[in-house]
Amino acid sequence: MPSSPFEMKASSVLQNEELQHSYRNAMDYLIKRRQQQFNDPLEWQTLRQKGTSIKTAALNDLPQLLLQLEAKLINNGIQVHWAETPDEANILITRLIKETTSSNPDLSPAPVVKGKTMVSEEIHLNQYLAQQGIPCLETDMGEFIVQLAKETPSHIIMPAIHKNKAEIAQLFKEHISGIYQDDVDILIQQARQYLRQCFENATVGISGVNFAVAETGTLVLVENEGNGRMSTTLPQTHIALMGIEKVIASLTDLPPLLSLLTRSATGQSITTYINMISGPRRKGEKDGPEKVHVILLDNGRSKLWQDASLRDTLRCIRCGACMNHCPVYSRVGGHSYGTTYPGPIGKILAPQLETQDNAADLPFASSLCGACGEVCPVNIPIPQLLLRWRQEATQQYQTNHCNHTTIPQQPTPITGLKYSRGQHLIWKTWSWINCHPKLYYFMTYLVTKWRILLPRQLGGWTLYRTPPRPASSTLHQRLKNK
């Protein structure tokens, strides 16, 4: 029966037929769109290989590239800040916002506008700003809906994928128009008008960064709604928030990565907007912010980086393809995970990035089917990394409880462990039986001999299946005298 928070939430989604249906349809749609983009296996493999080596090389050179990026950004007139923890980033952002607003006392305080950024979700920026009395408005349509509903994104590309039309219409009625209507085009227009006003008044805009080019000091941001461009050009101050792993070496690295990203994410050859930001408004320019700040956030990334195999995780370009193809995600939905990043990538990021109690449980919540690894545009061996985290979880238990001197102390602590001595014993016994062929023969013989006596109910297994029925004799027995 469900025991962890993850299982409990998953259970309620599994019982919600409508949600099941809409997740499945949405994921099937995205899978199909991606398939149409990559219908030439050779082209896919070549491009994927290229993207993988670009990101791998960038990560191997990470400290150097970050310094180069910093120097180039400063050169371009962009102010660079480093944050190790979410707290540091939040405090920094608050300070930067207050600096801007206090230098404009005549301007009426307007909400900060924010383009879609998962890193801001990671540091829980909206909540933090709210506590400081600073309203922050999401301007991506999906994020906007999620914010109205006081929820968190359930997908990294499609944040409101769990919401149906009626729910959105109801939210818009309550918060914007006062009248219920569920024509999608009209709903979009309503939101656009509302957001446009906010853009005009905003003095600070916050955005994420998809790629940061070290060679030129360019911040690249892809989007489809134009809200990213508005958030980064209209307000006086633009604050860009990025994880340190987003840096790439040169501009020529960009086209293959952009192609992999947009085709994997939404099945588009290219997004409607590709913003390349290389500094604040210069003399004689008609638009653009007066100040641009970049915040480079670590939040556990450098720990992943230090470990040769966990480093692969940092190649992620956040396309979401692994969740779209995941049979677990498409059934339990994004909120069940209780993490910023749901789905397969979330499972391998969470133990390092999150403090949730179930982070240690998540790497186990996979059948290891490999669908995620198969579609990942930067070839992250997600199943292998899930295994690695499973080992971390159990070995940490062994280190803490068994005083096992042969197992090295793990560098990467994970929370929420509930691995008991019982489990440990089971696997020891299992190993012992399987290391002694005669004992194995005897045990399997007993199972076949006493199969009538085997229980009819086997926990959750028999809720969905008849109990497994051993044969009357094993293959070993049948071949014994041959």
Added chain:
Amino acid sequence: MTTTEHVYLYGTCTIDLFFPEAGIDAITLLEQYNIKAHFPPEQTCCGQPAYTSGYPQQAQQVALTQIAAFPENWPIVVLSGSCAGMMKHHYTHLFPDNHPQSIQAHRFSQRIVEFSEFLYHHLKITLTDYGQPVHAALHTACSARREMDTLQCSQQLLSQLHNVSVVSPAHEEECCGFGGTFSVKFTEISGAMVNDKCKALEATNIQHLISTDCACLLNINGCLAKRQKTPLQGEHLASFLRQRCQPRKP
């Protein structure tokens, strides 16, 4: 072919306990093609359950037992894509380069061949279908599809059977939800997955469900039986091929 070729058969513990006839069928089928399949009684489990549960040391011990059980330098034909994947691709993780048994483990891994791969690539078998016209679906285990890359082998083998029409159920490429301890630990999610798999199978007109992985079949068959919508029960490719390719007595 005149000389007899020797291979080892690795039965897998699932087949040992639940589908022993698949092992017998594989041996019989191979015999028809002049292959002598040896079944070392010292074989047990490949170690995968402990490995995927986060217990590599325990898996390593069991792996060593398997390595010792197949002394001759013959190919090891494995009746499951997932166990083959474990022995071919993951033993290298269990025995990294600095491990005293790493060379031995590596050599062992190189001898691993999945059953359909052996028939199709090594034996280059030509099958003759003596059976009645039927509809069948192939369930490829995720590891056969994505790790061993042997999906084409079973597809090609089935396509040689002129009286078998192969049907693709909806979401064919999706996992059946077994995943070893996953199905026990996350019963509801696993249950939802296998239910969907069965619904898709029930929506077809197939009389046969074939797989190269009996662990998936344990899962799917159990669910099909529980749902009681169809008498369909999956069987191992070896069993299906043996039935189809044996000349009927006049």
